[in-house]
Amino acid sequence: MSLDKVVKHVVSVVGEEYEERVRTILKTLIEEFRIPEKEAAATVIKKFKEEGVQIKDATKKIADIDGSETNVTIVAKVLSISKGKGKAKAFARVGDDTGHARMILTSNAEVELEAGKVYRFKNVMVNEDGSLLVTKNTTARELEEDIEVKPLTMIGVVVSVAKNSGHVLRCPECGTPLKGGACTEHGKVEEPVERVEARVVVDNGRVARRFTLLPEHIEALTGLTLEKAREIKNKFDNEAVRQVIIDSLIGKYVRVEYLNRVPQSIEFTTEIPTEVV
Numbered sequence: 001m002s003l004d005k006v007v008k009h010v011v012s013v014v015g016e017e018y019e020e021r022v023r024t025i026l027k028t029l030i031e032e033f034r035i036p037e038k039e040a041a042a043t044v045i046k047k048f049k050e051e052g053v054q055i056k057d058a059t060k061k062i063a064d065i066d067g068s069e070t071n072v073t074i075v076a077k078v079l080s081i082s083k084g085k086g087k088a089k090a091f092a093r094v095g096d097d098t099g100h101a102r103m104i105l106t107s108n109a110e111v112e113l114e115a116g117k118v119y120r121f122k123n124v125m126v127n128e129d130g131s132l133l134v135t136k137n138t139t140a141r142e143l144e145e146d147i148e149v150k151p152l153t154m155i156g157v158v159v160s161v162a163k164n165s166g167h168v169l170r171c172p173e174c175g176t177p178l179k180g181g182a183c184t185e186h187g188k189v190e191e192p193v194e195r196v197e198a199r200v201v202v203d204n205g206r207v208a209r210r211f212t213l214l215p216e217h218i219e220a221l222t223g224l225t226l227e228k229a230r231e232i233k234n235k236f237d238n239e240a241v242r243q244v245i246i247d248s249l250i251g252k253y254v255r256v257e258y259l260n261r262v263p264q265s266i267e268f269t270t271e272i273p274t275e276v277v
């Protein structure tokens with residue numbers, strides 16, 4: 001990052017009118033005192049804040065965030081959260097309608113986050129790699145409204161269809177697949193939920209991800225309707241239903257859009273496999 005870029009960033013936060021002063025202080029901090037640029041920017045912003053300068057609070061979209069920023073405000077939905085290790089208290093994945101980001105909650109962070117909820121995050125730090133750092137200075141206010149989140153996309157080849165895929169009967173109460181017409185929890189089930197399901201693994205050469213396809217996905221890709229699947233199962237067995245799915249999917253390239261591992265859409269494609277974006 002150049003001095004100009006740091007100046008531009010700080011000015012965007014504190015206001016154009018302070019540009020000259022910002023440049024002078026940053027130049028001293030960075031060139032004379034050898035303070036890292038990001039740290040210098042944060043120091044100057046803090047100084048102006050302490051002087052009572054109104055700090056601009058422009059909310060950013062995730063896709064617009066780059067590694068040179070310090071105090072960012074975003075409105076994002078927590079897609080998943082997991083326990084951290086070392087200096088990280090927790091890791092979260094957040095998203096808005098422009099993209100996703102990894103969020104790291106440092107051990108001194110005071111915010112409490114819950115998956116599925118939308119927050120306005122203030123004073124989020126941005127790491128070089130674009131991941132977001134929630135520190136003791138970060139606040140997160142839960143918002144009432146839900147926001148749209150852009151799904152992730154993966155293009156890869158279907159490499160496996162799990163054993164229990166096909167025509168599946170589930171317990172209407174707990175959703176567990178039945179064994180011999182009974183649920184391990186609720187006993188014999190009179191009216192099970194009937195579904196065509198498939199758990200597949202899609203591999204793009206770098207990562208392999210497991211997806212549970214919904215009945216409408218399977219019907220679109222393989223032509224298997226519930227009636228057809230039931231018919232094949234009654235005539236042969238469930239392995240024959242699974243074989244139809246295998247014949248249609250294994251070795252084929254698909255484009256999957258998904259959120260939290262749940263496909264929003266899946267279709268055959270001729271595109272080249274890509275990294276998860």
Ligand SMILES: [Zn+2]
Pocket residue numbers: 171172173174175176183184185186187
């Ligand atoms: Zn049950």
